[in-house]
Amino acid sequence: xxxxxxxxxxxxxxxxxxxxxxxxxxxxxxxxxxxxxxxxxxxxxxxxxxxxxxxxxxxxxxxxxxxxxxxxxxxxxxxxxxxxxxxxxxxxxxxxxxxxxxxxxxxxxxxxxxxxxxxxxxxxxxxxxxxxxxxxxxxxxxxxxxxxxxxxxxxxxxxxxxxxxxxxxxxxxxxxxxxxxxxxxxxxxxxxxxxxxxxxxxxxxxxxx
Amino acid sequence: xxxxxxxxxxxxxxxxxxxxxxxxxxxxxxxxxxxxxxxxxxxxxxxxxxxxxxxxxxxxxxxxxxxxxxxxxxxxxxxxxxxxxxxxxxxxxxxxxxxxxxxxxxxxxxxxxxxxxxxxxxxxxxxxxxxxxxxxxxxxxxxxxxxxxxxxxxxxxxxxxxxxxxxxxxxxxxxxxxxxxxxxxxxxxxxxxxxxxxxxxxxxxxxxxxxxxxxxxxxxxxxxxxxxxxxxxxxxxxxxxxxxxxxxxxxxxxxxxxxxxxxxxxxxxxxxxxxxxxxxxxxxxxxxxxxxxxxxxxxxxxxxxxxxxxxxxxxxxxxxxxxxxxxxxxxxxxxxxxxxxxxxxxxxxxxxxxxxxxxxxxxxxxxxxxxxxxxxxxxxxxxxxxxxxxxxxxxxxxxxxxxxxxxxxxxxxxxxxxxxxxxxxxxxxxxxxxxxxxxxxxxxxxxxxxxxxxxxxxxxxxxxxxxxxxxxxxxxxxx
Numbered sequence: 001x002x003x004x005x006x007x008x009x010x011x012x013x014x015x016x017x018x019x020x021x022x023x024x025x026x027x028x029x030x031x032x033x034x035x036x037x038x039x040x041x042x043x044x045x046x047x048x049x050x051x052x053x054x055x056x057x058x059x060x061x062x063x064x065x066x067x068x069x070x071x072x073x074x075x076x077x078x079x080x081x082x083x084x085x086x087x088x089x090x091x092x093x094x095x096x097x098x099x100x101x102x103x104x105x106x107x108x109x110x111x112x113x114x115x116x117x118x119x120x121x122x123x124x125x126x127x128x129x130x131x132x133x134x135x136x137x138x139x140x141x142x143x144x145x146x147x148x149x150x151x152x153x154x155x156x157x158x159x160x161x162x163x164x165x166x167x168x169x170x171x172x173x174x175x176x177x178x179x180x181x182x183x184x185x186x187x188x189x190x191x192x193x194x195x196x197x198x199x200x201x202x203x204x205x206x207x208x209x
Numbered sequence: 210x211x212x213x214x215x216x217x218x219x220x221x222x223x224x225x226x227x228x229x230x231x232x233x234x235x236x237x238x239x240x241x242x243x244x245x246x247x248x249x250x251x252x253x254x255x256x257x258x259x260x261x262x263x264x265x266x267x268x269x270x271x272x273x274x275x276x277x278x279x280x281x282x283x284x285x286x287x288x289x290x291x292x293x294x295x296x297x298x299x300x301x302x303x304x305x306x307x308x309x310x311x312x313x314x315x316x317x318x319x320x321x322x323x324x325x326x327x328x329x330x331x332x333x334x335x336x337x338x339x340x341x342x343x344x345x346x347x348x349x350x351x352x353x354x355x356x357x358x359x360x361x362x363x364x365x366x367x368x369x370x371x372x373x374x375x376x377x378x379x380x381x382x383x384x385x386x387x388x389x390x391x392x393x394x395x396x397x398x399x400x401x402x403x404x405x406x407x408x409x410x411x412x413x414x415x416x417x418x419x420x421x422x423x424x425x426x427x428x429x430x431x432x433x434x435x436x437x438x439x440x441x442x443x444x445x446x447x448x449x450x451x452x453x454x455x456x457x458x459x460x461x462x463x464x465x466x467x468x469x470x471x472x473x474x475x476x477x478x479x480x481x482x483x484x485x486x487x488x489x490x491x492x493x494x495x496x497x498x499x500x501x502x503x504x505x506x507x508x509x510x511x512x513x514x515x516x517x518x519x520x521x522x523x524x525x526x527x528x529x530x531x532x533x534x535x536x537x538x539x540x541x542x543x544x545x546x547x548x549x550x551x552x553x554x555x556x557x558x559x560x561x562x563x564x565x566x567x568x569x570x571x572x573x574x575x576x577x578x579x580x581x582x583x584x585x586x587x588x589x590x591x592x593x594x595x596x597x598x599x600x601x602x603x604x605x606x607x608x609x610x611x612x613x614x615x616x617x618x619x620x621x622x623x624x625x626x627x628x629x630x631x632x633x634x635x636x637x638x639x640x641x642x643x644x645x646x647x648x649x650x651x652x653x654x655x656x657x658x659x660x661x662x663x664x665x666x667x668x669x670x671x672x673x674x675x676x677x678x679x680x681x682x683x684x685x686x687x688x
Contacts, residue, residue, distance in 0.1 A: 022653050031296035034250075156232060168372050172261075182374075191476045
């Protein structure tokens, strides 16, 4: 993952509420077995409308998206984050995010910035013709008009973003602790590890639904 | 033992902490991992590229569900028929190859146990109380019905679990949703969860793990609890729990992958310690009374847009929040509905009975009891998609398939089907569907499709009347 410290540029001044993952990337795009190229399907149903914000040349290629409450609700599809990343979005600003989308965004170098509704309303106005800056060093969103909105991020997630860390590599380094936990589990909850495998179930497990 | 009273969620969490970091984030052990074809190919590819293995392949179970056509899929020799959609076929192939390469248990599309991952897990005894269970699918919350801390994850997290059998998580806030009283005539688990989402809103549970409590929940079967926990995510909550009890244990006992013998006794003894302590404190409590819950359905394009079947399409101007007013106007435009129209006057062209929310045997029985002796209305296409091969076989043993087909319903092979329209089952643009699934989002059941979420019995009532109907009128009495 590429490190992210500052995201600055034009922003889609959208503000829509409850933007679900089917809107971000419809299900028929999920048949890919790759992480790339999903930008073409991003916001397909919105872009089917005339005069939509995503095809407005003023905002083409914006690195920031400003949305309303509950952004990314719905499915767990990481394709939503891949699609945003593929269309060049590096930060989304909204009053709230779905928990799963927010986690997926972090893992793909997209900063989910939570700001109060009035700050989001102000940014939607400003972003119509001015750039917006999201700074992870100072943890602020700023505009050319002296607006300065501080935001919070989980410290570990912030560090992963700023240093482009590989979370799996970090956890694999905790192997001794994981093995120790598994040892205790084998003793206290042996049935977890001793589940019967799938083979033979068809014969044995008939009929109960 | 901690002396502070704990919730069910806190007990499961504490039993799975591998390491606790200073900021409160914990490395949490994952006991059970379900995998399907859509959200796993990039995870296996990530492992391959990094030269990593699956740490505990025996704790993972894979089954294809999203892409499979629901038309007959095997030839006379039991071999899978070719799948016309090349991308779907490639994704299904990838699951088969990846699970073989990494040594993960895999249920093939040709097996009787194949089904929707959230139907298969509980049905085979893979899902157990007190476990942490994840899947690259947001409706993983369903498994919480058995007292498992179960939640959907993205593909990067799927890869993380495959490689490490853990996830790095921050504790959630806790919300108790208590449903008191006794459900009225014709009111089902689906109506309960729709009423809950209507009350708390689509983002009401964001940041929370919900625990469903109260007399209504205690009196529900495991199937009914699965319907409720399944749609926790539509209320914004990543996970929804029901405390394990005798109903839970009776459901699990003897299932193929459940513990047996001495392990069973030890497991049950531990499961009995899990329910929330009497004085445990939740961050938020929401209370509903069963007498306020009628057969319900959605009118808009968010699952929070809920109205009783006796109600009417709302006027957007009736909402105080300007953003909600704007959203409602857009929703009604998309849905082709006029404010003030009685819901029961809305004609439908399609009916879908299925999905991980409502495709279990009890759901099919409820729908069949309404369909029995009636005919699907002219011009309506109605399909029934059992949640798994085992559900299908059970339904056929009970003669439900004949009730449906005699009434003019299509009886299909198991899978996710028209819930999300990844396979060929789609609602055509501009057409209206009464659906037992979980999402009424724009385009969810196909581009331009208009979805009304409701219970299996209500869906059957819609099929036989050709409109959104009050199932109580067809059940012989009106409460």
